[in-house]
Amino acid sequence: MRASALALLLLGCAPTPVDVQVGFPSLETFLYSDFGRLAVYELDPEEGLGDCPALLSRIGASGFGEATLDSGWQPICAFRSGGVQFAHVPPGPHAYVAVARDEANTLLLTGCRVAEAYAGAPPVDLELFPTRDYREAVQGRSLTCSSEEEKCQRGCR
């Protein structure tokens, strides 16, 4: 750890931490979600800034592929209210892709936002939207908790 920090210092390039604000569409969508995953993809600054729709399509069909950074599947509570940070994102433009799923592995929410990592960059606001499968996946299920705090403390849904 010390060596890498020293190397960065010598190269004149500090790690670039990036905060990601994952915005859930509603409390209901947060409560029905069990796991989340956030991946970062490096983009070609000339041609790649419009890659979000294709990335979302690819993730829905065949998974995350080779991401520059990947949180892996985490309990959804790791993504609540401003709770996500990548400690070091390489400089330049990236696509930030977030998805949420339930225990049955149904993708419930997806979102993508392009942002550039640089010193002092603002947080990345990443809005999620329900997938086509959301309504069917939650139909007939009932919520047993009524707030994000309750869900994350008691493990209810």
Add this chain to the structure above:
Amino acid sequence: MSSLAVNSLVEPHLAYPRAVFGAHARCVLIGFGLLAFGCGPQPTLPDEALAPIKIGVITSLTGTLGTDGPGWADAARLAAREINAAGGPLPGRPIELVVVDDETNPALGQTLAQDLIDRGVVAIVGAAASSSTLEVAQVTGAAQLPQISCCATSDLLTSLQENVEPHERFFFRTAPPDSLQSVVVAIAADELGCERLAILHLDDDYGEPFGVGIENAYRERGGTVAARIPFPDEQPSYTAEVTDILDAAPDCVALVAFPGSGGTILREWERLGGPDVTWIGTDGVRAPGFIDEVGNPALVDGFYGASPVTDPATPEYNAFHAHYQTVFGGTPVPFSSNQYDAVALLGLAIAEAGTTDGPAVRDALHNVSSPPADRGFVRAGRLAEALAEVRGGRNIDYQGASGNVDFDAFGNVVSPYEIWRYDQPGSETPCVSGMALNGGGRFCRYRTFTAEEIQP
């Protein structure tokens, strides 16, 4: 769930520890330390490369349409959120909605539109009322900015377009004009057995041509018009107008009003001892707010009306409805689907144009809304797929939540119409389909027509 509560989910919440991915938290501290010494990567893209695209939304959050305006604002937010979750209309550039309240006051229309343009919007969605929309159109036309209204149905907006050259037309709407709705009112009067129809209509850009249109359509069908009485909006009392109607002794009354004025008129009718007549309203009162304004659902049980169908039984509307419920809770108010389509179409048109330039987006609105398409339709509720198609260089034909939204040369759309009937909570009147209201009761679909069936 209210939009305020939705927003609260994305606000920083210091009570919880931040999840850090990709490194030990100590590394982050080292990084911050280095940054404090001014060391760190600098931006490589120009400022505007990832800047939000501002779209103005002029809606009626207060005033006589204020009961429905918040729902229309939410419908706009839904479409913007769906597009933004797919990366935005232009590469890396999301939509930022700038929502303003016109108070259902046309006098504010031009000022609000100019203020939005000064704030950098590239298009305007709105207004809701026809009178306000006409005022806004004066500004957007001059500035060559695309404008789409969800709800303005006045025929005067078609006239506005007819009076300018095609390259000067920047107005669109996702609700059809009233020229055919007035015919539906006349058909309803016929079918409901009316013998003397009185017409009570707003004295504005929406109500005046609509009232005249109903009179003409009903006379053409051989009906007797007992009286046609205009009234100004937002008056505390309509005693004089209601008395005039009572004096004409109609057995049916066509009411062209907004929820506020319509509610006041129905209460006054009751107060003045008005007899039992058949009421026939329009799209202006097919709104939960109208029932709220009347105050007593029993007073309007069996109230009929004409309207464009804004909640068609299509996969596109169902997808919109499901997403709306998921995000905001509750049932979308009438014309919410039209508002969603307005923002969705603007997003897709900007994507197709590859720019926010007004004339280019205007031209693209025609392209993305209508055939031909390379791979069939793209649909409301699947805007990420639609954006992928556009990015792939393919022609699209958007099928909206409110209908096919194929714009003609004047920015108009064609849609089916319905005769509806309000049934109070607990009503046992048979109803095959309709819009259930959050507080009970429903707008029952009594009969539907295609546009072709009612062409004069």
